[in-house]
Amino acid sequence: xxxxxxxxxxxxxxxxxxxxxxxxxxxxxxxxxxxxxxxxxxxxxxxxxxxxxxxxxxxxxxxxxxxxxxxxxxxxxxxxxxxxxxxxxxxxxxxxxxxxxxxxxxxxxxxxxxxxxxxxxxxxxxxxxxxxxxxxxxxxxxxxxxxxxxxxxxxxxxxxxxxxxxxxxxxxxxxxxxxxxxxxxxxxxxxxxxxxxxxxxxxxxxxxxxxxxxxxxxxxxxxxxxxxxxxxxxxxxxxxxxxxxxxxxxxxxxxxxxxxxxxxxxxxxxxxxxxxxxxxxxxxxxxxxxx
Amino acid sequence: xxxxxxxxxxxxxxxxxxxxxxxxxxxxxxxxxxxxxxxxxxxxxxxxxxxxxxxxxxxxxxxxxxxxxxxxxxxxxxxxxxxxxxxxxxxxxxxxxxxxxxxxxxxxxxxxxxxxxxxxxxxxxxxxxxxxxxxxxxxxxxxxxxxxxxxxxxxxxxxxxxxxxxxxxxxxxxxxxxxxxxxxxxxxxxxxxxxxxxxxxxxxxxxxxxxxxxxxxxxxxxxxxxxxxxxxxxxxxxxxxxxxxxxxxxxxxxxxxxxxxxxxxxxxxxxxxxxxxxxxxxxxxxxxxxxxxxxxxxxxxxxxxxxxxxxxxxxxxxxxxxxxxxxxxxxxxxxxxxxxxxxxxxxxxxxxxxxxxxxxxxxxxxxxxxxxxxxxxxxxxxxxxxxxxxxxxxxxxxxxxxxxxxxxxxxxxxxxxxxxxxxxxxxxxxxxxxxxxx
Numbered sequence: 001x002x003x004x005x006x007x008x009x010x011x012x013x014x015x016x017x018x019x020x021x022x023x024x025x026x027x028x029x030x031x032x033x034x035x036x037x038x039x040x041x042x043x044x045x046x047x048x049x050x051x052x053x054x055x056x057x058x059x060x061x062x063x064x065x066x067x068x069x070x071x072x073x074x075x076x077x078x079x080x081x082x083x084x085x086x087x088x089x090x091x092x093x094x095x096x097x098x099x100x101x102x103x104x105x106x107x108x109x110x111x112x113x114x115x116x117x118x119x120x121x122x123x124x125x126x127x128x129x130x131x132x133x134x135x136x137x138x139x140x141x142x143x144x145x146x147x148x149x150x151x152x153x154x155x156x157x158x159x160x161x162x163x164x165x166x167x168x169x170x171x172x173x174x175x176x177x178x179x180x181x182x183x184x185x186x187x188x189x190x191x192x193x194x195x196x197x198x199x200x201x202x203x204x205x206x207x208x209x210x211x212x213x214x215x216x217x218x219x220x221x222x223x224x225x226x227x228x229x230x231x232x233x234x235x236x237x238x239x240x241x242x243x244x245x246x247x248x249x250x251x252x253x254x255x256x257x258x259x260x261x262x263x264x265x266x267x268x269x270x271x272x273x274x275x276x277x278x279x280x281x282x283x284x285x286x287x288x289x290x291x
Numbered sequence: 292x293x294x295x296x297x298x299x300x301x302x303x304x305x306x307x308x309x310x311x312x313x314x315x316x317x318x319x320x321x322x323x324x325x326x327x328x329x330x331x332x333x334x335x336x337x338x339x340x341x342x343x344x345x346x347x348x349x350x351x352x353x354x355x356x357x358x359x360x361x362x363x364x365x366x367x368x369x370x371x372x373x374x375x376x377x378x379x380x381x382x383x384x385x386x387x388x389x390x391x392x393x394x395x396x397x398x399x400x401x402x403x404x405x406x407x408x409x410x411x412x413x414x415x416x417x418x419x420x421x422x423x424x425x426x427x428x429x430x431x432x433x434x435x436x437x438x439x440x441x442x443x444x445x446x447x448x449x450x451x452x453x454x455x456x457x458x459x460x461x462x463x464x465x466x467x468x469x470x471x472x473x474x475x476x477x478x479x480x481x482x483x484x485x486x487x488x489x490x491x492x493x494x495x496x497x498x499x500x501x502x503x504x505x506x507x508x509x510x511x512x513x514x515x516x517x518x519x520x521x522x523x524x525x526x527x528x529x530x531x532x533x534x535x536x537x538x539x540x541x542x543x544x545x546x547x548x549x550x551x552x553x554x555x556x557x558x559x560x561x562x563x564x565x566x567x568x569x570x571x572x573x574x575x576x577x578x579x580x581x582x583x584x585x586x587x588x589x590x591x592x593x594x595x596x597x598x599x600x601x602x603x604x605x606x607x608x609x610x611x612x613x614x615x616x617x618x619x620x621x622x623x624x625x626x627x628x629x630x631x632x633x634x635x636x637x638x639x640x641x642x643x644x645x646x647x648x649x650x651x652x653x654x655x656x657x658x659x660x661x662x663x664x665x666x667x668x669x670x671x672x673x674x675x676x677x678x679x680x681x682x683x684x685x686x687x688x689x690x691x692x693x694x695x696x697x698x699x700x701x702x703x704x705x706x707x708x709x710x711x712x713x714x715x716x717x718x719x720x721x722x723x724x725x726x727x728x729x
Contacts, residue, residue: 036542043539047600050532050677052593065590093333100330103323139707141669143680144700147687152351154342157334231582231670235684241582248586262583270578 072252073259083260087243091264093157094239095272097232098225101161105168106218112169113176114202119185122198134177138170146232160237164225172221179213180206212283219276226272230265240265347690354693358480359462362392362400362473364410366429371398371410376691380486380519391475400473402461408473415471417457417464427455427466435466480694483521489514521698526682530702532596533678534710536671537664540603545657547608552615553641559619569612577609581667585674594676602671603664610660618652619645651721658714665710669703679703 048055073080115121116130142163149159187205196204233241240261247258331337361377364370373388375381386394393399398410405420415427423440430436434453449456457464462475485492491499491514503511516524553559555569576584585602592598627644635643672680679699686695 040539040542043535044597044600047532047535047539047595047597051595051597052676053591053595055592055597058592061591062587065587096330096333100327100334103326135708135711136704139666139704139711140700141666141680141703141707143670143673144683144696144703147684148351148696151687151690152344152348153339154344156339156342158336158339161334227580227582228670230580231674234582235673244582244586262579265580265583266578269580270574273574273578 068252069255069259069262072255076256079256080260083257084264087240087257087261087264090233090238090240090243091268094229094233094241094265095226095268097157097161097164097229097237097239098222101164101168101229102218102222102225104161105165106172106214106221108165108169109172109176110214112173113180114206116173117177117180120180120183120188120202120206131177134170134173136170137166138174140167140170142167142228142232143235146237147235150236155236155238157238160229160232160239163232163237164228167228168221168225172217175217176210176214179210179217183209216280216283219280223269223272223276226269350691351693353476354691355697356694357476357478358694359474359476360389362388362398362475364398364471366468366470369412375520378520400475402459402473402475404461406459406461408464410471415466419459425457429466429468429471431468434468480698484515484518486514486518486520521695526679526699526702529679529682530706533668533672533680533703534665534706536596536599536603536668536678537661537710539600540668541607541657541661541664543600543604544607544611544660545653547604548611548615549653551608551612552619555612555616556619558622558624570616573609573612573616575609576605577613579606581606581671582674585671589675596672596675596677598675599668599671599677602675603667607660607664611656614656615649615653618649618656622648654721655718658718662707662710662714666707 044055112130112134115123116127116134118124118127121127121130142160145163145166146159149162153159183206187209188201191201191205229237229239230241230244233239233243234245236242244258244261244265247254247261358376360373360375362371362373363377371394372385373383373392383389388394391401391403393401396412400408400410402408405418407416407418409416413428415429417425417427419425425440426438428436435450435455437450437455439448444450447458449458453468455464455466462473465472465474491502491511494502499511551569551573554565555573557566560566560569581602584605585598588598588601588605592601622645626648627640630640630644668678669680669683672678673684674680679702683696683699683703686692686699
């Protein structure tokens with residue numbers, strides 16, 4: 001400090017080089033921002049030009065459709081409870097598709113993740129292979145598998161279920177194996193010393209350590225899968241999505257049914273969203289409490 | 292977790308804990324099994340095998356790695372045409388044919404391994420080795436008149452009065468009153484690079500490479516790019532549109548969500564009412580779901596990539612808002628205090644005290660969503676009619692171009708893996724950069 005005040009020239013040097021650095025940094029971030037803004041604007045214009053209707057032409061009509069639906073639903077408000085009852089089985093199917101797919105996908109993910117974590121893998125040489133399997137199952141969009149299976153198996157919930165399960169296996173497998181990496185290897189050594197085989201080591205040594213985190217990720221996935229299951233229904237895989245498509249294609253006159261389904265889907269998603277975030281909080285905090 | 296009470300009988304307590312634990316370990320699999328049994332019947336899995344269409348599956352799988360060339364004769368006019376996959380785009384020009392078809396008054400089709408089919412002026416013959424010569428005559432009044440070398444027909448010949456279909460390992464012959472058709476199967480994807488009208492069709496790789504170097508590169512690439520059968524140009528555009536949808540949607544959502552997140556964070560929004568309203572807004576847009584937004588937006592903006600981008604944008608504004616506001620609530624106050632002690636105004640405090648803390652976390656979340664939205668954009672594109680999702684659903688609905696479906700799926704998987712790789716790479720760099728900065 002004292003040194004600096006005695007050499008005002010050096011202070012100026014330092015200040016000058018600091019300001020130069022700041023200037024350069026500002027220039028770089030400025031250029032990055034500019035490129036980003038240009039990308040956004042040109043991308044937006046491009047998308048708008050390839051669209052059926054333009055953005056500015058459509059923005060005024062944004063509330064037309066919702067207000068039509070709301071108006072018709074309001075005028076037939078008395079029939080709403082009946083619609084809820086009619087479409088409840090379809091909603092149940094949508095939720096069931098998501099639940100089974102999450103369950104099966106999570107079980108596959110557990111196996112895949114254990115096989116692809118360093119230190120735990122049954123066949124260490126095949127770690128790379130199992131990782132690629134997860135990458136690919138994660139990358140294939142559900143709609144692809146669903147549409148192909150619909151062609152072979154016919155419509156219904158099973159194609160959607162398989163499609164979502166496959167994607168879930170890859171997505172959860174990656175998250176699970178990240179959790180596994182943090183598991184302590186000491187219980188495994190203990191189990192190995194008493195002659196436990198691989199399955200026993202995993203079940204008794206690893207699963208108790210990682211189960212809360214696995215469960216928390218699986219709950220989050222379940223919530224995502226409900227949305228996916230509704231969308232797949234829309235392309236022909238049954239459930240509420242399919243009923244919604246039929247009602248929407250019918251157009252005016254069945255807007256009250258579409259409205260009822262919108263409400264049901266919304267409430268279901270919010271319901272499971274709240275439940276899953278509540279339990280995830282509990283699981284994660286419970287795990288923290290133990291430490 | 293359960294504490295043992297030392298004053299009581301330890302053995303009894305331990306046993307009761309063990310019992311509970313054992314019950315638990317059996318109860319959970321039992322519940323799962325019961326649920327799966329319920330689903331097994333609710334989804335009608337036993338009926339699935341009855342509904343499953345094995346022919347569809349077979350044609351799908353064989354179409355994935357092979358294609359067929361049709362040699363068709365119109366029985367009335369006698370015209371013979373050769374077309375790959377029977378499509379107009381794959382038809383050989385009038386009077387030309389591949390080497391194994393010899394056009395003339397009598398057309399001779401060599402299916403190799405001794406299988407020879409001829410289309411004569413009057414008779415159609417099929418010579419199958421180790422079986423004999425079959426002759427057919429098509430007449431207006433009597434249908435298809437056939438002459439077989441055996442009395443009892445083997446099961447690979449399917450004959451009725453007006454129709455004969457013969458399937459051998461070399462190919463297929465089908466004769467009806469109106470037309471005679473031979474299908475010969477080849478392994479591979481047909482005309483992937485050049486269609487028949489391109490001068491480069493059928494050239495070897497060496498020859499092509501020679502032409503490529505000697506100044507015909509533009510013509511060669513343009514022939515590939517404009518391939519009518521595979522439409523490489525449209526496919527690349529569609530992939531680009533899908534990525535564009537994901538990019539616009541994710542970035543737009545992030546830009547909208549950032550200022551709103553400040554209103555929803557406990558430590559930045561002093562007014563409870565504002566906080567509550569913003570949070571419920573996030574819950575609402577997230578809860579309405581991309582599907583419903585897609586439907587509503589399609590009505591307003593029509594079909595296309597913009598609609599898809601907006602659907603992603605609106606849904607993700609809710610997700611980002613929630614994530615960002617949680618990040619903001621975990622911000623360290625010390626840095627803000629430090630900035631404040633230098634006399635900084637509120638906006639400056641945000642800029643220098645808050646933004647540097649949250650940038651790495653935010654960017655990493657945005658990148659993660661960008662990758663996952665590339666996949667969502669395929670699905671949304673199938674509904675809003677933009678990008679590769681549209682091409683994919685169209686190809687699947689026609690139920691015959693499975694090789695194109697494979698092509699699109701491969702491209703989608705490659706793009707998604709690429710985005711995954713880029714986003715993972717950037718996220719690791721961000722986190723590392725963050726550590727070195729401290």
